[in-house]
Amino acid sequence: MSRRRLNVLSRDFFPAYVVWELTLRCDHACTHCGSRASAARPEELSTAQALDVVNQLRELGAREVVLIGGEAYLHTGFLRIVRALADAGIHPTLTTGGRGVDAVLAARMQEAGLRQVSVSIDGLRENHDRMRNLRGSFDLATAALEACKAAGIRVTANTNINRLNQRDLEPLFEHLAALGIVAWQLQLTAPLGRAADRTELILQPWQLIELLPRIAELKRRGFERGITLLPGNNLGYFGQEEALLRSPHPGGKDHWAGCQAGRFVLGIESDGAVKGCPSLQTSHYVGGSLKEHSLERIWTQTPELAFARDRGVEALWGFCRDCVFAETCLGGCSFTAHSLLGRPGNNPYCHFRVKTLQKRGTRERLVPTRAASGKPFDNGCFELIEEPFDAPSPPEPDPEGLVRITRRPSRTATSEEAER
Amino acid sequence: MRSNPCANSLERAIGTLVAMLRDMLQSCEHCEGFLPQGSLACPHCEAGVSRKGRLAMLALGAVSSVTLMACYGAPTDELSCDTQHPELGRTPIAVSDGDQSQEVTLSCGNSSELTYLFTLMPNEPSVARLTWSNTNPLTIARLNCDATSELACMGPNDTGTSTFEVLGYQTVALTGLDPSAAADTRVWVEFTPTCGDGIQQSYEQCDDGARVSGDGCSEYCFVEGGVGE
Numbered sequence: 141m142s143r144r145r146l147n148v149l150s151r152d153f154f155p156a157y158v159v160w161e162l163t164l165r166c167d168h169a170c171t172h173c174g175s176r177a178s179a180a181r182p183e184e185l186s187t188a189q190a191l192d193v194v195n196q197l198r199e200l201g202a203r204e205v206v207l208i209g210g211e212a213y214l215h216t217g218f219l220r221i222v223r224a225l226a227d228a229g230i231h232p233t234l235t236t237g238g239r240g241v242d243a244v245l246a247a248r249m250q251e252a253g254l255r256q257v258s259v260s261i262d263g264l265r266e267n268h269d270r271m272r273n274l275r276g277s278f279d280l281a282t283a284a285l286e287a288c289k290a291a292g293i294r295v296t297a298n299t300n301i302n303r304l305n306q307r308d309l310e311p312l313f314e315h316l317a318a319l320g321i322v323a324w325q326l327q328l329t330a331p332l333g334r335a336a337d338r339t340e341l342i343l344q345p346w347q348l349i350e351l352l353p354r355i356a357e358l359k360r361r362g363f364e365r366g367i368t369l370l371p372g373n374n375l376g377y378f379g380q381e382e383a384l385l386r387s388p389h390p391g392g393k394d395h396w397a398g399c400q401a402g403r404f405v406l407g408i409e410s411d412g413a414v415k416g417c418p419s420l421q422t423s424h425y426v427g428g429s430l431k432e433h434s435l436e437r438i439w440t441q442t443p444e445l446a447f448a449r450d451r452g453v454e455a456l457w458g459f460c461r462d463c464v465f466a467e468t469c470l471g472g473c474s475f476t477a478h479s480l481l482g483r484p485g486n487n488p489y490c491h492f493r494v495k496t497l498q499k500r501g502t503r504e505r506l507v508p509t510r511a512a513s514g515k516p517f518d519n520g521c522f523e524l525i526e527e528p529f530d531a532p533s534p535p536e537p538d539p540e541g542l543v544r545i546t547r548r549p550s551r552t553a554t555s556e557e558a559e560r
Numbered sequence: 561m562r563s564n565p566c567a568n569s570l571e572r573a574i575g576t577l578v579a580m581l582r583d584m585l586q587s588c589e590h591c592e593g594f595l596p597q598g599s600l601a602c603p604h605c606e607a608g609v610s611r612k613g614r615l616a617m618l619a620l621g622a623v624s625s626v627t628l629m630a631c632y633g634a635p636t637d638e639l640s641c642d643t644q645h646p647e648l649g650r651t652p653i654a655v656s657d658g659d660q661s662q663e664v665t666l667s668c669g670n671s672s673e674l675t676y677l678f679t680l681m682p683n684e685p686s687v688a689r690l691t692w693s694n695t696n697p698l699t700i701a702r703l704n705c706d707a708t709s710e711l712a713c714m715g716p717n718d719t720g721t722s723t724f725e726v727l728g729y730q731t732v733a734l735t736g737l738d739p740s741a742a743a744d745t746r747v748w749v750e751f752t753p754t755c756g757d758g759i760q761q762s763y764e765q766c767d768d769g770a771r772v773s774g775d776g777c778s779e780y781c782f783v784e785g786g787v788g789e
Contacts (some may be wrong), residue, residue: 157628174719327631371629388627404628405628473631
């Protein structure tokens with residue numbers, strides 16, 4: 141049975157792919173972290189509560205659970221939860237910054253049933269350490285990949301792309317290939333959480349015109365080297381390279397088929413809050429808490445989980461509403477659009493859109509307006525300015541300037557409150 | 561009043577089929593970019609869409625299966641597990657749908673590999689018919705990430721055939737070839753859509769053996785006239 145490959149046109153929705161934040165406690169304090177991870181949330185699920193959630197996931201047919209944090213291994217029940225997932229027939233996976241993953245932990249994870257790990261590496265040493273706010277982080281992440289591979293765990297990687305690190309992609313591919321990764325996930329840094337405070341960090345939409353063909357070339361290189369490169373949900377959309385980017389095999393004809401949040405994807409926060417995708421804004425998309433309701437009830441009965449199930453083109457706005465791919469695409473990634481413009485349905489980070497605008501001689505520039513609140517998975521807001529394609533671009537800040545806070549969180553006038 | 565226990569499944573089937581018809585996208589013959597529904601010109605390279613291309617857009621050719629992703633999740637390793645299998649280590653040969661049978665020649669020179677992989681990629685749920693000629697014993701198996709299921713085991717000097725339903729991408733392994741005979745081994749792959757074969761199966765609401773609309777069963781094997789009529 142394919143775990144992650146499903147007929148997404150089916151309306152028999154179930155949480156096939158689950159991303160579960162076990163704790164917000166973290167041994168990094170990354171400058172771009174969407175959940176603003178560092179300390180644990182006030183009332184996180186205990187090990188006993190988490191084991192009950194494993195049973196509920198099994199009953200709903202979950203196929204794969206990715207454990208994240210913070211750092212999932214900092215939850216006291218981490219290994220028991222991994223083992224419980226494996227025993228339940230649910231494939232357990234870990235996404236980690238890797239700081240604490242040494243040979244001992246790698247061996248214990250493998251013994252518990254973990255078969256795959258994804259280490260977050262966001263550039264070569266200098267840029268990765270700057271983004272991760274920790275000197276030596278790159279070397280620790282590299283060592284984590286080596287330790288996991290030595291322990292018999294399949295190793296993969298994931299990378300956020302932004303103005304700081306986008307030039308690192310090609311040499312980073314070589315670094316990761318040499319470490320023996322079998323898959324690599326690339327996604328754009330969206331202005332979520334701490335990245336919303338650093339507005340210089342994120343790419344401007346027109347930069348996709350140059351970026352996507354480079355990623356397509358890396359995809360071809362990956363096919364030759366046995367590495368499956370797949371774009372995350374907020375990267376791509378109907379450029380000429382869409383089939384190449386989205387397909388798992390050479391010659392495939394896959395394409396983006398709409399946001400799967402609450403359809404076949406589920407996110408759980410460490411205090412039991414449930415939403416349709418792990419990256420969705422906590423303020424708008426939590427359907428309920430596992431401390432108060434069953435997962436089955438939250439999945440089937442709350443509108444926050446169902447927002448992507450029945451919507452059509454009428455839910456779109458701006459460029460996306462009139463786009464020729466509107467019915468298939470449905471506005472791309474929901475959390476990314478929301479993090480930019482305050483609601484889903486209009487996503488300027490779209491390859492087809494930026495190329496269409498380029499043909500018209502224009503481009504869109506994101507200009508920050510409201511600040512974020514400073515809470516996990518929050519967002520500010522941006523204004524979208526259409527300007528001539530050859531308009532002067534803003535000066536490129538030095539690397540330190542790209543991770544500097546440019547818009548301090550405001551706890552008095554948050555974007556969430558302004559939208560309500 | 562008694563409820564119809566089949567109503568929900570019928571409604572789901574209708575919803576799925578409507579979505580498939582709405583979402584199916586074909587590629588431009590010139591630039592390989594996707595064509596929106598009903599377009600007369602490619603939005604990428606502006607080449608005109610041929611009559612054949614427009615007809616193809618009317619055929620049931622939806623890409624309905626995708627790989628689930630999430631930005632805080634992890635890349636899936638299962639897609640590479642066939643190529644990373646310690647006994648395999650070879651990128652599968654992609655076999656796409658087409659008008660004609662596709663011949664795949666297992667010509668691998670002096671390779672010592674004993675297993676050959678195919679990824680079958682039909683445009684719609686189909687019966688895949690594999691025909692091969694070989695001079696040495698051969699097994700053929702469906703390959704999934706965590707399990708392998710044998711489809712056929714052939715003796716030497718057989719010309720064999722195996723047919724099975726393929727709903728989405730499916731990797732198939734041919735094992736046991738003598739490396740020295742690999743260049744002499746041929747495999748033919750042919751896809752036949754299950755809709756139109758006269759047997760109601762898989763996602764089909766009906767199958768009258770024809771792919772024409774207006775006779776009560778549509779060209780997409782969907783009951784015409786609405787549910788219950």
